[in-house]
Amino acid sequence: MxxxxxxxxxxxxxxxxxxxxxxxxxxxxxxxxxxxxxxxxxxxxxxxxxxxxxxxxxxxxxxxxxxxxxxxxxxxxxxxxxxxxxxxxTVGETYFYRETAQFEILVKLMRKKRVQRILCIPCSSGEEVYTIVLYILTHQKDLSGLEIVGVDINSDRIEQAKRGCYSSRSIQQVPSIVKEKYFYQKDALYCVDDILKQHVSFKQMNIFNREIFTLGKFDVIFCRNLLYYFDEEHKSEAIEIFDRLLSDTGVLFLGHADLISENKLFTKVVENDGKTYYIKSD
Ligand SMILES: C[S@@+](CC[C@H](N)C(=O)[O-])C[C@H]1O[C@@H](n2cnc3c(N)ncnc32)[C@H](O)[C@@H]1O
Incomplete structure (x- = not known):
């Protein structure tokens, strides 16, 4: 009792x-x-x-x-x-095939210039990273020599990215032909095929921590839906970090909401159809 x-x-x-x-x-x-x-x-x-x-x-x-x-x-x-x-x-929303216009530009760029190393920061649980691989695989076919590094501050999200298994809601926008070929079902989840994992790696890091520079140089950086979290001072700092991480002819893709003011490090390129990206200024 x-x-x-x-x-x-x-x-x-x-x-x-x-x-x-x-x-x-x-x-x-x-x-x-x-x-x-x-x-x-x-x-x-x-x-x-x-x-x-x-x-x-x-x-x-x-x-x-x-x-x-x-x-x-x-x-x-x-x-x-x-x-x-x-x-x-820092639980941020993300899903496969989000705002795909910039992946189309990437594929177009890859036909003109060598792109071997791509940084995706923040990558959250990996959907954007695997989408990039799927875009390249389905539009250009050749993945040889390609390396995509996904970085996020949230360690739970990084672990999920490494597992590569997602809810049906997360893969809703993936074309069914791609779904059938590159995903397999595990209980209620959809997991990416090993071929997608061969070219990617994931790391938990804070963009403002110096260790970010141990990742080396990249040809392309995707930084979508991160800068809007930051105040002006941190946005400028992030832009300087991208400049240091990109090779001389590197290309930077930002999200629609990640507005940055004009700066001397990058020049905005607007394509005829309104799609935008940034290149390093001379
Ligand atoms: C909305 S998600 C964006 C994911 C993906 N890029 C997309 O657009 O779908 C924002 C992510 O930013 C990450 N994040 C926030 N501050 C960060 C920092 N200082 N360094 C790295 N990642 C950060 C959060 O953990 C979150 O996963």
């Missing part, structure tokens, strides 16, 4: 603790954490501050932490906790 009662009492105590501790979640402390995240990762949550603070509070409680001051303290000492929080805050 007593043994049966104890866990219940502990549970009640825990709930009481939670309630009293929750009062210690001061938004001003949360703002300090958000400012530090912005400085380190460029992530700017100012237009969704309330929901982000709520997410951080839930995250803290899940980890038995009951104030933002304690959360901040523990983030300073635990790399794992920080990684988990970043994973929680």
């Amino acid at each position: 007593l043994r049966w009662l104890f866990p219940k009492k502990n549970e009640n105590q825990k709930n009481e603790n939670k309630e009293s501790h929750e009062k210690k979640f001061d938004n001003n402390d949360a703002k300090i954490i958000l400012r530090e995240i912005r400085e380190e990762y460029g992530l700017d949550f100012s237009n969704k501050k309330e929901i982000t603070i709520e997410k951080m509070k839930n995250f803290a409680i899940q980890h038995d932490i009951y104030s933002f001051t304690d959360l901040r303290e523990q983030l300073l000492h635990s790399h794992h906790l920080k990684k988990d929080l970043i994973n929680k805050l």
Whole structure:
């Protein structure tokens, strides 16, 4: 009887603790954490501050932490906790065959110039990377010498990218002929064929961390749906990083929402049909 009662009492105590501790979640402390995240990762949550603070509070409680001051303290000492929080805050939408116009330009460019190394940052769970491989495979056929590196800050997404298995919703836009040839079903998921995996690799990295330069130089960079997360300062920094990562004749593809102001490093190219990309300025 007593043994049966104890866990219940502990549970009640825990709930009481939670309630009293929750009062210690001061938004001003949360703002300090958000400012530090912005400085380190460029992530700017100012237009969704309330929901982000709520997410951080839930995250803290899940980890038995009951104030933002304690959360901040523990983030300073635990790399794992920080990684988990970043994973929680950066769940971005992505899917196969998203905004395909730029993949058409890529295939066209590849007919004119040698493209061997492509960087896809951020790659989230890998859909964009595999879409690029599928586009090249189905339009130009030859994958020899090609290497595509996918990078994202979210380690959960990177693990999923390595597995290469997706929901039916994620592959909705894939043409059925491509689906039949290059995917196989595993329970409720659709997994990419090994041939697609042979030319890709995935890495968990922060674009603003110096280790990004250990990846070497690229002929093409896809950076779609990332810059809109950043403030102006981090956008400019990202542009400088792309400049350093691209070869002299390198090409940069940005997403529709990733608007950048005119800058001396890149020149915007607008094709007759309105498709855009950037090349390095002379
Ligand atoms: C909306 S997804 C874009 C995925 C894909 N490029 C697309 O357009 O479908 C945005 C991704 O940016 C990643 N991200 C945010 N900040 C980052 C940073 N500092 N370095 C690398 N990746 C970052 C997030 O983890 C998220 O997976």
